[in-house]
Amino acid sequence: MRVAIVDDDGLICNSLEIILSAQDDIEVVGSVQGGHAAVALYCEQRPDVMLMDIQMPDLSGLDAARRILDDDPTARIVFLTTFSDDEYIVRALALGARGYLIKQDVATIAPALRAVMGGQSVLEGEVLARVAVFGARRVGGSAATSDGSAAGDDDPFSALTDREREVVRGIAAGLDNKEIAAAAYMGEGTVRNHISSILSKLNLKNRTQIAIAYWRRRSVGAEG
Missing domain, CATH: 3.40.50.2300 (Response regulator)
Incomplete structure (x- = not known):
């Protein structure tokens, strides 16, 4: 190469x-x-x-x-x-x-x-x-192995609704709440509620971790 x-x-x-x-x-x-x-x-x-x-x-x-x-x-x-x-x-x-x-x-x-x-x-x-949470935490029998490969049939994002996944993709693209709301045709309060739900379901602390987790899953072939 x-x-x-x-x-x-x-x-x-x-x-x-x-x-x-x-x-x-x-x-x-x-x-x-x-x-x-x-x-x-x-x-x-x-x-x-x-x-x-x-x-x-x-x-x-x-x-x-x-x-x-x-x-x-x-x-x-x-x-x-x-x-x-x-x-x-x-x-x-x-x-x-x-x-x-x-x-x-x-x-x-x-x-x-x-x-x-x-x-x-x-x-x-x-x-x-x-993003080690995805290597240590199992959701529906799924985890990410230490070498970056996926283990199990499910992935952690399977717990999210379609609208929550849409919000995740917006966060991963670097959009703020107002921009996500405009792109997804929802109110900013709704976006904030979705983010709170996402953090709770994925056991993460902030939106930056959501974005990193999204790209981490993409890197090992999961849909996210």
Whole structure:
């Protein structure tokens, strides 16, 4: 596979290039140190996967990814970052990123890229911990295993009504209550009631966890 690397730290770029180039099935086609350069590199090389940091001084990885995906919705972008902030995770997945990895164990990067090439979305480390409720809590005999696969015949979202699922999708898309209400033709009070019900049924604490849980289930093939 052809991989491009984006990080504002030149040392990290060089290190990742050495590590990934040592893999027989990976060719690093370029590495750059900024968001604007990332957009240009993607347009020039059209890599199979772009491995990108989020926080960069000129243009964030999220904004660079948006520009790339607007031009090519099939682009495979995997974020590799030290930031496990809920908002970053939700925005990255809502954009259409294929993965969100935390800079911890570099040995996991190549397997993650292969999984993305195989059509999977990849989440790991602290990201998975943020939605661990779906790995530990069973609803109707269903759970998510530690390797990200689904177990059982049901999924936690099966407890939700169709309208609650509609609200979940709005939250996962980054809409606020007013926007969800307008899109779903319901009152804001009704949206708030649905959110309270969703949190109770899924044993979650806030709307950010709802969004992350939604994208987590999507990443392992559940409908959500």
